[in-house]
Amino acid sequence: MMGHPQNAEYSQRAYEPILREGEENIATHCCFCGMQCGMNIRVEKETKKVIGVEPRYDFPMNGGRLCPKGVSAYRQAEHGDRIVNPLIRKNGELVESTWEEAIDLIVSKIQEIQGKYGKDAFGVYSGSSMTNEKCYLMGKFARIGLGTKNIDYNGRYCMSAAAVGFNQSVGIDRGSTNPWSDIKSADVLLIAGSNTAECHPLSMPYIWGARDRGAKLIVVDPRQTKTALVSDVHLDVRPGTDVALVNGLIHLLIKDNMIDENFIQNHTNGFEELKQLTESFTPERVSDITGVATEKIIEAAKLFGQAKNGMVMFARGIEQHSNGTDTVSNYVNLCLLTGKIGRKGSGFATFTGQGNGQGGREHGQKADQLPGYRKITDPEARKYIAGVWGVDESEIPGPGMSAFELLTSLGEEVKGLLLVCSNPMVSAPTVGNVKKYLEKLDFFVAIDIFLSESAELADVVLPSSVWIEDTGTTTNVEGRVVLLKGIDHTPGQAKRDWEIICEIADRLGRGQYFKYNSSEDIFNELRLASRGGKSDYYGITYEKLEKMNGVFWPCPTEEHQGTPRIFEDLKFGFPDGKARLLAIEYKGPNEKPDEEFPYILTTGRVVFHYLSGNQTRRIEALSKFCPEPYVEINPETARKLNINNGEPVKLVSRRGELTVPAKITKIIRPDTFFVPYHWGKTMAINHLTNPALDPKSKIPEFKVCSIRIEKLDQRSAQ
Structure with a gap:
C-alpha cells in the first residue's frame, strides 16, 4: 500500500485568506466536476449570506487554482431563481404552497398509485451531483421507503x-x-x-x-x-x-x-x-x-x-x-x-464528469446495485444489507430498469415518479419524446434548487439546498473521499434533500428506518453498509477526512490510511486474481452516414457550462461567455455547402432537428459536426441524438449519430 500523498505534490506558498470583520470562511469543495477542487466560501456570520469564494491552497487537487465554473459556483446560493417555497400545480400552473399541503399530496398520490398498480409503479430518478449521503439515502428510500425496484440515476448517461x-x-x-x-x-x-x-x-x-x-x-x-x-x-x-x-x-x-x-x-x-x-x-x-x-x-x-x-x-x-x-x-x-x-x-x-460521479455509483442508487458496490441479485449481499437496514431480506426488491428504460416506461409500467437532482429534459437522448413520457405520468414530483426544464413539468416541486447549505462527502475522480462543510442556512422554506426524503418516508409509515439527525448519521450507516464491499468506506470518518484532507477507498478499518493506488500487489478483482484481456471485435456505431443523412454529429462540453446547464446558464458571468449552442463545421465542408460563419443552419437527424449558428473552424473533421449540449427546450442538441443503448451498461449513444445540414435564409431563421 502506498502512503497518503502529501499536499506538497503541488508547489504551494503560505497563504492565509484575508477576512473582513463579520465574515467567516467555510472550507469545502467545488460542486461541479469530479476534480472536487478545494475552496473556501466566504459567508457573513450574522446573516449566513454567501458573498464570495477563494481557492484553497491546502487541497492537493487544485493547489490554489479554480476554473471559471469554480470561481462562479457560489453565486447559486443567493441567486434570484432559487425555488424557496413548495410549488403545486393548480389549474395548469405551479403556485406556492405550504410544506404540509405538498407532503400531504405527495404521500396520498404515492399510496394511491401503489395501491392501484403495485409498489413498482412508483419510480425514482436520481442524480450524482449530490453527496454520498444523499445518493445512499435515495437507494435506501426507493427500496425500503417506497418498496420499489425502479430506481436509477443520471450517471447512467455518463459513467456507466x-x-x-x-x-x-x-x-x-x-x-x-x-x-x-x-x-x-x-x-x-x-x-x-x-x-x-x-x-x-x-x-x-x-x-x-x-x-x-x-x-x-x-x-x-x-x-x-x-x-x-x-x-x-x-x-x-x-x-x-x-x-x-x-x-x-x-x-x-x-x-x-x-x-x-x-x-x-x-x-x-x-x-x-x-x-x-x-x-x-x-x-x-x-x-x-x-x-x-x-x-x-x-x-x-x-x-x-x-x-x-x-x-x-x-x-x-x-x-x-x-x-x-x-x-x-x-x-x-x-x-x-x-x-x-x-x-x-x-x-x-x-475523467469523472459529475461532481460525485464516483461515489454516486457506489452506494445503491443504481438499478442493479446495493451499497458498497454490491450486486442486488447476490443473496449474501442482500442478506448483509437487510441486516444493516433492519428489514427482512424479502423486503429488498430485485433489479429495476436503467435510466432511459425507466423514462420510456413512464405512463405505462411506471405511473408516478420522484425526480431528484436531475434534468432528463436536457440530458436524455430524444428529449422531445422524454417530454411526452413525463406528461403521461399520473403524478410527478421533483426536488430541485431551480425550476429546470424537467421540474417545470412536475405536479409538485420541492425546494432543496445547494451544496454549500449542507455538510456531506463526495468521492472525487481519484477515488478520494472528501468532506464538504455547509452553512446552517437555507433560503425561504427550502430544506436539505435528505430531510425532505426522511419526512416523506415518515409520512409513509417507514420513518423508523430513516431516523437521522445529521448527514454524519447517514454517513456512519453508509460506512457500515459498505463494509466488506468493493467500495469499502468503513474506516473513513468525518474526523479522519478533515485531518487527512480526504481518504482513498478502500479503507476497511479506522486505523487504515486509505489506498491511493490500487493493484500494487498485481492482484485483480477476480477469484484467480488475474485481469481479463478482452478481445473486442469492431462493429462500428449503431447509426452510420448514408445518402439521406451523410454527416456525423458528435456532442460535448464547453468550459463555461456544466451538464444540462440548469445551474451555470443562470450565472451571468458564465452565460455571457457562451450564451447559446453552435455547430462547428470544417471550412472544407462549409465551402461545399456554401455556409458562412455565423449563419443559421438546421441540423436534422432521424429523431429531430435543431437550428444553430455555424462556427467555421479547422479543429473539426470534414465529415463531422460538433455541438455542445448544455441548453434545453428548442436549443437542446439531444433532440437529435440516438437512444441506442449499450447492451451491458445501458448508456445511450450520445457521441455519434447521422445527420444532414440545411442552410437557412434569414427569413426562415427568424
Missing part, C-alpha cells in the same frame, strides 16, 4: 460504460487506479475522448508536470481541441471507431514486441484470443476505418509501447456509445498488455 468496462476487465470500478499526482510520473499519456483543458482544466497542471519531465502526449479526438493542440500525436479519429483504432495499436504492440510477456503470463487471461482477433487490424485497414493517417497510428503505438511508465485516460468521448463498455475495456487492454499498472505513473482513469 467506464464502470462496467472496469469491472469486466479488472474486477473493480474505481475511476482511477492512481492518485492524480501519479500523472506527473508518467513517461507517456494517452488521453482519449476528453478535452481535458476545457472539461477538467485543473488536471492540466498535472499533465504539464509530466511534459516538463519529457513525457509524450497522445490525444484521441475527432476535434483538434485545446488538449490535442499540445499533443505529440493527435489521432483525429472518426467518431465511433475507437475500437478499431485500439485494435490497431494492439496489433502493432504485439507485432513489434512492445508488450510485457511476463506480466501477461502471470497476471492476465485472454491474450491468445486478443492476439488472434487483432492480427487483421493492420495500420492500413485501421486508417481506412478511422480516418487516421497510418504514420500517426504507428507513431502512437511506438510512443506508448516503448515508454516505461504510462497512463491511459479517457472520458465520455469513448464511453457514450452503444459499445462504450467494450471500448473502455479495449483501452484498458493497452495498460495490461504493456504491464503499465500498479505502480507510480502507470495505470488508467476516466
Whole structure:
C-alpha cells in the first residue's frame, strides 16, 4: 500500500485568506466536476449570506487554482431563481404552497398509485451531483421507503460504460487506479475522448508536470481541441471507431514486441484470443476505418509501447456509445498488455464528469446495485444489507430498469415518479419524446434548487439546498473521499434533500428506518453498509477526512490510511486474481452516414457550462461567455455547402432537428459536426441524438449519430 500523498505534490506558498470583520470562511469543495477542487466560501456570520469564494491552497487537487465554473459556483446560493417555497400545480400552473399541503399530496398520490398498480409503479430518478449521503439515502428510500425496484440515476448517461468496462476487465470500478499526482510520473499519456483543458482544466497542471519531465502526449479526438493542440500525436479519429483504432495499436504492440510477456503470463487471461482477433487490424485497414493517417497510428503505438511508465485516460468521448463498455475495456487492454499498472505513473482513469460521479455509483442508487458496490441479485449481499437496514431480506426488491428504460416506461409500467437532482429534459437522448413520457405520468414530483426544464413539468416541486447549505462527502475522480462543510442556512422554506426524503418516508409509515439527525448519521450507516464491499468506506470518518484532507477507498478499518493506488500487489478483482484481456471485435456505431443523412454529429462540453446547464446558464458571468449552442463545421465542408460563419443552419437527424449558428473552424473533421449540449427546450442538441443503448451498461449513444445540414435564409431563421 502506498502512503497518503502529501499536499506538497503541488508547489504551494503560505497563504492565509484575508477576512473582513463579520465574515467567516467555510472550507469545502467545488460542486461541479469530479476534480472536487478545494475552496473556501466566504459567508457573513450574522446573516449566513454567501458573498464570495477563494481557492484553497491546502487541497492537493487544485493547489490554489479554480476554473471559471469554480470561481462562479457560489453565486447559486443567493441567486434570484432559487425555488424557496413548495410549488403545486393548480389549474395548469405551479403556485406556492405550504410544506404540509405538498407532503400531504405527495404521500396520498404515492399510496394511491401503489395501491392501484403495485409498489413498482412508483419510480425514482436520481442524480450524482449530490453527496454520498444523499445518493445512499435515495437507494435506501426507493427500496425500503417506497418498496420499489425502479430506481436509477443520471450517471447512467455518463459513467456507466467506464464502470462496467472496469469491472469486466479488472474486477473493480474505481475511476482511477492512481492518485492524480501519479500523472506527473508518467513517461507517456494517452488521453482519449476528453478535452481535458476545457472539461477538467485543473488536471492540466498535472499533465504539464509530466511534459516538463519529457513525457509524450497522445490525444484521441475527432476535434483538434485545446488538449490535442499540445499533443505529440493527435489521432483525429472518426467518431465511433475507437475500437478499431485500439485494435490497431494492439496489433502493432504485439507485432513489434512492445508488450510485457511476463506480466501477461502471470497476471492476465485472454491474450491468445486478443492476439488472434487483432492480427487483421493492420495500420492500413485501421486508417481506412478511422480516418487516421497510418504514420500517426504507428507513431502512437511506438510512443506508448516503448515508454516505461504510462497512463491511459479517457472520458465520455469513448464511453457514450452503444459499445462504450467494450471500448473502455479495449483501452484498458493497452495498460495490461504493456504491464503499465500498479505502480507510480502507470495505470488508467476516466475523467469523472459529475461532481460525485464516483461515489454516486457506489452506494445503491443504481438499478442493479446495493451499497458498497454490491450486486442486488447476490443473496449474501442482500442478506448483509437487510441486516444493516433492519428489514427482512424479502423486503429488498430485485433489479429495476436503467435510466432511459425507466423514462420510456413512464405512463405505462411506471405511473408516478420522484425526480431528484436531475434534468432528463436536457440530458436524455430524444428529449422531445422524454417530454411526452413525463406528461403521461399520473403524478410527478421533483426536488430541485431551480425550476429546470424537467421540474417545470412536475405536479409538485420541492425546494432543496445547494451544496454549500449542507455538510456531506463526495468521492472525487481519484477515488478520494472528501468532506464538504455547509452553512446552517437555507433560503425561504427550502430544506436539505435528505430531510425532505426522511419526512416523506415518515409520512409513509417507514420513518423508523430513516431516523437521522445529521448527514454524519447517514454517513456512519453508509460506512457500515459498505463494509466488506468493493467500495469499502468503513474506516473513513468525518474526523479522519478533515485531518487527512480526504481518504482513498478502500479503507476497511479506522486505523487504515486509505489506498491511493490500487493493484500494487498485481492482484485483480477476480477469484484467480488475474485481469481479463478482452478481445473486442469492431462493429462500428449503431447509426452510420448514408445518402439521406451523410454527416456525423458528435456532442460535448464547453468550459463555461456544466451538464444540462440548469445551474451555470443562470450565472451571468458564465452565460455571457457562451450564451447559446453552435455547430462547428470544417471550412472544407462549409465551402461545399456554401455556409458562412455565423449563419443559421438546421441540423436534422432521424429523431429531430435543431437550428444553430455555424462556427467555421479547422479543429473539426470534414465529415463531422460538433455541438455542445448544455441548453434545453428548442436549443437542446439531444433532440437529435440516438437512444441506442449499450447492451451491458445501458448508456445511450450520445457521441455519434447521422445527420444532414440545411442552410437557412434569414427569413426562415427568424
